Amino acid sequence: MATLVICEKKSAASRISYLLSDGDQTQKSYYNHPYYELDREGEKYICVPLRGHIIEYDYPKEYNNWGKVDEEDLIWVEPQKNITAKRIVNLLQKTGKEVDRMIVATDYDREGELIGLEAVRFAKKELEDIPVERARFSSLSKGEIEKAFSDLKEIDVDLAESAATRQIIDLAWGAVLTRFLSKASSQYGDDYLSVGRVQSPTLAIIVDKDHEIEEFDPEPYWKITALLEKDFEFEADYKESRIWEKEKADEVYEKVEEADEAKTLSFNEKTKKDWPPIPFNTTQFLSDANKLNLSPSQAMSTAEDLYTAGWISYPRTENTVYPDSLHLEGHLRKLKGSELSEEVKEILSQDKIWPTKGKKETTDHPPIYPIKPATKGDLTGNKWKVYELILRRFLATLAPYGIKRLRNAEFNIEGEEFKSKGNELIKKGWRKYYPYYKAKESKMPELDKGERVDITDVGMEEKETQPPSRYSQGKLVKIMEDEGLGTKSTRHGIIQKLYNRNFISGKVPRSTNSGRSVIDTLEKHAEMVTKPDMTRELEEDMQKIAEEDLEKEDVIKESRDMLQKVLKSLREEEEKIGKELKQSLTDQHSVGNCPECEDGILLIRKSKNGRFVGCSNYPDCKNTYSLPRSGNVKPGKGECPECGAPMVKVYHGGDTEKLCIDINCDHSQEQRYRGECPECGGDMIEQRSYKGKRFLGCSNYPECENTYPLPQKGNLLYAEKKCEECGAPIQKMSKKNKEDWEFCPNPDCSSDEDEEDK
DNA sequence: GCAAGGTC
Numbered sequence: 192m193a194t195l196v197i198c199e200k201k202s203a204a205s206r207i208s209y210l211l212s213d214g215d216q217t218q219k220s221y222y223n224h225p226y227y228e229l230d231r232e233g234e235k236y237i238c239v240p241l242r243g244h245i246i247e248y249d250y251p252k253e254y255n256n257w258g259k260v261d262e263e264d265l266i267w268v269e270p271q272k273n274i275t276a277k278r279i280v281n282l283l284q285k286t287g288k289e290v291d292r293m294i295v296a297t298d299y300d301r302e303g304e305l306i307g308l309e310a311v312r313f314a315k316k317e318l319e320d321i322p323v324e325r326a327r328f329s330s331l332s333k334g335e336i337e338k339a340f341s342d343l344k345e346i347d348v349d350l351a352e353s354a355a356t357r358q359i360i361d362l363a364w365g366a367v368l369t370r371f372l373s374k375a376s377s378q379y380g381d382d383y384l385s386v387g388r389v390q391s392p393t394l395a396i397i398v399d400k401d402h403e404i405e406e407f408d409p410e411p412y413w414k415i416t417a418l419l420e421k422d423f424e425f426e427a428d429y430k431e432s433r434i435w436e437k438e439k440a441d442e443v444y445e446k447v448e449e450a451d452e453a454k455t456l457s458f459n460e461k462t463k464k465d466w467p468p469i470p471f472n473t474t475q476f477l478s479d480a481n482k483l484n485l486s487p488s489q490a491m492s493t494a495e496d497l498y499t500a501g502w503i504s505y506p507r508t509e510n511t512v513y514p515d516s517l518h519l520e521g522h523l524r525k526l527k528g529s530e531l532s533e534e535v536k537e538i539l540s541q542d543k544i545w546p547t548k549g550k551k552e553t554t555d556h557p558p559i560y561p562i563k564p565a566t567k568g569d570l571t572g573n574k575w576k577v578y579e580l581i582l583r584r585f586l587a588t589l590a591p592y593g594i595k596r597l598r599n600a601e602f603n604i605e606g607e608e609f610k611s612k613g614n615e616l617i618k619k620g621w622r623k624y625y626p627y628y629k630a631k632e633s634k635m636p637e638l639d640k641g642e643r644v645d646i647t648d649v650g651m652e653e654k655e656t657q658p659p660s661r662y663s664q665g666k667l668v669k670i671m672e673d674e675g676l677g678t679k680s681t682r683h684g685i686i687q688k689l690y691n692r693n694f695i696s697g698k699v700p701r702s703t704n705s706g707r708s709v710i711d712t713l714e715k716h717a718e719m720v721t722k723p724d725m726t727r728e729l730e731e732d733m734q735k736i737a738e739e740d741l742e743k744e745d746v747i748k749e750s751r752d753m754l755q756k757v758l759k760s761l762r763e764e765e766e767k768i769g770k771e772l773k774q775s776l777t778d779q780h781s782v783g784n785c786p787e788c789e790d791g792i793l794l795i796r797k798s799k800n801g802r803f804v805g806c807s808n809y810p811d812c813k814n815t816y817s818l819p820r821s822g823n824v825k826p827g828k829g830e831c832p833e834c835g836a837p838m839v840k841v842y843h844g845g846d847t848e849k850l851c852i853d854i855n856c857d858h859s860q861e862q863r864y865r866g867e868c869p870e871c872g873g874d875m876i877e878q879r880s881y882k883g884k885r886f887l888g889c890s891n892y893p894e895c896e897n898t899y900p901l902p903q904k905g906n907l908l909y910a911e912k913k914c915e916e917c918g919a920p921i922q923k924m925s926k927k928n929k930e931d932w933e934f935c936p937n938p939d940c941s942s943d944e945d946e947e948d949k
Numbered sequence: 950g951c952a953a954g955g956t957c
Contacts, residue, residue, distance in 0.1 A: 199955080199956080200956060200957090241956085242955080242956050242957070243957090244954065244955045245955095247955095248952090250951090265951095297955095303955085305955090357953075357954080358952085358953075361953050361954085363952090364952075366951040367951085369952080380950075381950075383950060383951070385952080386951085387952045387953070389952080495956090499957070507955095507956090677953080678955090680955065681954060684954095
C-alpha cells in the first residue's frame with residue numbers, strides 16, 4: 192500500500208509530511224524537484240509539491256499568427272492544455288505508478304481544487320480506477336491536518352470545472368480583443384494593446400480619475416482664521432470654514448480684523464480610544480508598504496524572498512484573524528531575539544495579550560506575521576524594511592490601544608462665530624510600535640464657558656478648491672479588492688502589467704495617451720469590458736457551475752456569443768477606432784516638431800540597436816537624433832536657441848534634465864560642460880550610464896577614459912576653477928533648502944578630507 | 950506576441 196499526496200507548493204508539502212510523520216519524513220529529489228517520503232501507520236506516503244498550476248490553456252500553434260487568423264474564428268477555437276512544469280509532470284507520472292491511492296491536499300479554494308485535479312490527471316493516467324480523495328484543511332496545524340486526513344472527502348470536480356471555465360473565458364476575451372485593438376491600430380511586436388477582464392477595469396479606474404482631475408474646475412473661496420492664545424497659540428476658524436462670496440468674507444473680516452478678544456461660547460472635551468490596526472493580509476500589507484515607497488510589485492517580491500527564506504509567513508492571504516494554532520505569547524518570546532527586542536519585551540509584559548482581529552477570516556493561510564527573529568545584520572535594504580514593517584505590524588496588533596483627547600470650542604468674536612478643534616494623542620499605545628501611520632494632531636487648551644481669550648492675529652486667505660488626488664498604487668490595490676478585481680496573488684502583477692504596457696506611468700500612476708485611448712475606445716464600443724461587473728457576473732456563474740445549477744459548456748457558449756456581439760460592434764467602427772488609437776499613440780511618442788522639414792513630427796522609435804528619434808515624414812525626411820541612454824523622454828518647452836531642434840525633458844526617477852534633443856549640438860554640449868579634463872585637456876561632460884547613473888566623462892572617450900563619479904541628486908555646475916591638489920574641475924552643487932557647496936569630484940583626491948559633508 | 954490564476 193502506498194499513497195500519493197499532492198500539495199500546492201513546496202512549503203505546504205514539507206509541512207504536511209512533517210505533520211503526517213511526526214517529523215520522520217525524508218526529503219528526496221527528482222531531477223532537482225523536491226518531494227517527500229514518509230511512513231504513516233505502516234503505509235508509505237509520497238508527498239509531491241506542485242508549483243501552483245502546472246498546465247495552462249492556450250490556442251493551438253496554427254492560431255498564433257495574428258495577421259492570418261480572423262478574431263471572429265478565434266472566438267470559437269477550443270484552447271488546448273499546455274504543460275508548464277514538465278519536471279513536475281514527470282515526477283507525478285513516475286510516482287503515480289508506485290501508489291494505489293491519491294490524496295489531493297492543495298489549498299482549500301477553487302483554484303486549489305483545479306490545481307489538484309490537473310495533477311491527478313497526469314499521475315493517474317495508467318491506473319484509471321485507483322481511488323482519489325481530497326483532504327480539506329483550514330490551516331497547516333497538527334490538529335487540522337490530522338482531522339483532514341482521517342476524514343477524507345471526494346474531489347469536487349464541479350468546483351474545479353468552474354475554475355477551468357474562467358480560464359477559457361478569460362483567454363477568449365483577452366486574446367480576441369487584444370488582437371483586434373492591436374491590429375486596428377497597427378501596434379505589433381511588444382507594443383500591442385492588451386485587454387483583459389481584470390486589467391481593463393483597473394486601467395479604467397485610473398483613467399476615470401484622470402478625466403475627473405482634468406475636468407475639475409477650481410472654485411475660489413475665502414478662509415478667515417483667528418490666532419488665539421492661552422498658554423500657547425492655536426487657531427479658530429470662522430464657522431463657515433469656506434466662504435464662497437468675497438463680499439461676505441470682506442464683511443466678516445472687517446468686523447473681526449481688529450478684535451483682540453474672543454469669548455468662549457462653548458467648550459467640550461471627550462476622550463476616544465485609538466484602536467490598534469488589524470493583522471496584515473496581503474492588501475493591507477501592500478498598502479502600508481506603499482507608504483514606504485515600495486510599489487506593490489516590489490513589496491510582493493521582497494515578501495516572497497522573506498517567505499522562502501523562512502523569515503515571514505506566507506504573504507498571500509486574505510485572512511485578518513490569527514488562528515488559534517498560532518500561540519501568540521510563545522511566538523513573541525521567540526521574537527525577543529530580533530532587532531526590536533525591547534519593544535517585544537514591552538508587549539510581553541502586558542497582563543494579557545489580546546490580538547486585534549479584522550472582519551475577514553479565511554481558512555487557507557494565517558495573516559502575515561514574522562516567523563523568526565531577525566536583526567539588521569541578517570537582512571538589508573528592502574528586505575529589512577519589509578521585515579520590520581511586518582514585525583511592527585505584528586506587535587501593533589498585540590499592543591494596547593491609545594487614547595485621543597478631542598476638544599472643540601465655539602467663540603464669539605465681535606458678534607461672529609468661530610470654532611476650534613483639538614485632537615491630541617494623550618496615550619500613544621500601539622502607535623509607539625507602528626510609526627507608519629501619522630496621527631493628525633492639533634493642540635488646543637482647556638477652556639471654560641464664558642472665558643475670554645486673547646487674539647494675537649486675524650487673517651483672511653483666498654484659496655481654491657483642489658482637484659481630487661490620484662490613487663496611489665497601494666490605494667489601487669485596495670480599490671481592486673473592494674471591486675472584486677483580481678486576487679490577493681495577482682493584483683500587484685496586474686498593476687505592474689499596466690506599467691509594462693505603457694498604459695500608465697509615474698510613481699503615483701497616471702494614464703498615458705495609449706492607456707486613455709484604449710479605455711475610451713472600449714467604453715464607447717464594449718463598455719462591459721471596462722467594468723468590474725464582468726468579474727462579478729463571472730463569479731456568479733462559477734458559483735452556479737460549482738453547485739451544478741449551470742453547465743460549464745453552456746456558460747462558455749453564452750460568453751462566446753456575447754463576445755461575438757461585442758466584436759461585431761467594434762468591427763463596424765474598425766476604421767475610426769484605428770484612427771483614434773493611432774493618433775493618440777503618435778501624440779504619446781512625439782517629442783516635438785522636426786526642424787528639418789515642413790510638417791514632420793519627431794517620434795521616438797525603436798530599432799534593433801535601441802531607441803532613437805526619427806521624423807514622421809520618413810523616408811522623405813531622414814532627420815534623426817540619438818537618445819540619451821537612459822531615462823524617460825517627454826516633450827519639453829520651446830526650441831533649442833542654437834539649432835532649432837525641440838527641447839525635451841528627460842526624467843531619471845525624481846530627477847529631471849532639460850536638454851536639446853540633439854545631444855551633439857553646441858547648446859547641449861555647453862550645458863553639460865563641467866570643466867577641463869586634467870588628463871588630456873578634453874572636456875569633462877556630465878552624462879548618464881545605461882542604468883541612469885550620473886557621472887563625469889571625458890569627451891575624448893575612448894582615447895581618454897577619465898571619469899569621476901557624481902552625486903545623483905541636485906543641480907551641478909562647473910565652479911570655474913581647478914582642484915589645487917589634483918587638477919580636476921571643481922563642481923558646484925545646489926540643492927533645495929541647502930546652501931551651495933563646492934567639491935572636487937575626484938574620489939582619489941585628498942583635498943576635502945578634513946571637510947565633512949555639509 | 951493575446952488573459953488571469955497559481956507559485957519561485
